[in-house]
Amino acid sequence: MLNQSYEPLNICRVRRAIPLLDQGKAEMLENGRGFIHTVRASFAIPSVIRLDYVVRRPRQRQRMTRLEIFNRDSYTCQYCGQESNQLTLDHVSPRHQGGQHTWENVVSACARCNRRKAGHTPKQAGMKLKRLPGPPKDSYNFNIPHKYRSTKTEWRKYLPG
Ligand SMILES: [Zn+2]
Structure with a gap:
C-alpha cells in the first residue's frame, strides 16, 4: 500500500485492499495474479495500490541520537x-x-x-x-520481508533506492 505520495506505507491483505479500491479510496497500480470471484462480481487481485489520500506518518523523522x-x-x-x-x-x-x-x-x-x-x-x-547537515536520507525505511523478495518483483520499482 502506497501513500498518495507513492511512499510505501505497509503490506496489507487483499481483503483489506479490495474494499479500498471498491470505495474509490485507492487506485490499483499493479495487478497481482488472477482474480477473486464473488457471487456478484470478480475483482482483479491487487498487488500494489495507492491511496487517494495522505496518511500522516507519525514517525517520519528519526529520533536524533x-x-x-x-x-x-x-x-x-x-x-x-x-x-x-x-x-x-x-x-x-x-x-x-x-x-x-x-x-x-x-x-x-x-x-x-x-x-x-x-x-x-x-x-x-x-x-x-x-x-x-540535514535529516538522514534513510529516515524512511521500508523493507520487504524476505519471503516476498523473490515473488513480488513488481514491488521493487516503488521502493526508495
Ligand atoms: Zn576533525
Missing part, C-alpha cells in the same frame, strides 16, 4: 573529514548564539576540530563544513 548523527555523517568529522569512532557532537551555530539542537545544526566533529571551533560558528572559527 548521537549514534544516528554519527551514522548520518558516516562516522566522519564534518570539518576535517577524518573518519573516527571517537567523535563528539558539535552545534554548528553554538547554543549560546541561539543554535538549535536539530538535524540541521548538529554535526559530528573530532575532538581536535571541536576544540578548535570552541564556542564559535564555523565562519568565526575559519572552518568549513564538508556538507550541509
Whole structure:
C-alpha cells in the first residue's frame, strides 16, 4: 500500500485492499495474479495500490541520537573529514548564539576540530563544513520481508533506492 505520495506505507491483505479500491479510496497500480470471484462480481487481485489520500506518518523523522548523527555523517568529522569512532557532537551555530539542537545544526566533529571551533560558528572559527547537515536520507525505511523478495518483483520499482 502506497501513500498518495507513492511512499510505501505497509503490506496489507487483499481483503483489506479490495474494499479500498471498491470505495474509490485507492487506485490499483499493479495487478497481482488472477482474480477473486464473488457471487456478484470478480475483482482483479491487487498487488500494489495507492491511496487517494495522505496518511500522516507519525514517525517520519528519526529520533536524533548521537549514534544516528554519527551514522548520518558516516562516522566522519564534518570539518576535517577524518573518519573516527571517537567523535563528539558539535552545534554548528553554538547554543549560546541561539543554535538549535536539530538535524540541521548538529554535526559530528573530532575532538581536535571541536576544540578548535570552541564556542564559535564555523565562519568565526575559519572552518568549513564538508556538507550541509540535514535529516538522514534513510529516515524512511521500508523493507520487504524476505519471503516476498523473490515473488513480488513488481514491488521493487516503488521502493526508495
Ligand atoms: Zn576533525
